[in-house]
Amino acid sequence: MAKTILVVDDEVTVRDLLKDTFVIEGYDVRLAEGAETAFEILKEEDIEVIFLDLKLFGQEKPWPAGIAAGKKPSRP
Secondary structure (H helix, E strand, O other), X not given: OOOEEEEEOOOHHHHHHHHHHHHHOOOEEXXXXXXXXXXXXXXXXXXXXXXXXXXXXXXXXXXHHHHHXXXXXXXX
């Protein structure tokens, strides 16, 4: 069974490039354009590695720590 990678980036070209590269290497790849989609994927699937754009527009910090734990960050 192939390991699964989650790619989180708001730029479609970056997501597609990473997906193509990892698929060629034999990985399963899931794509998310933002935090909400990433959280949904993390709830449903076992993800071994996350490639994450730390400068996603409109996101509050420190959401990367929350996404790694599979938890939504609290909002004020």
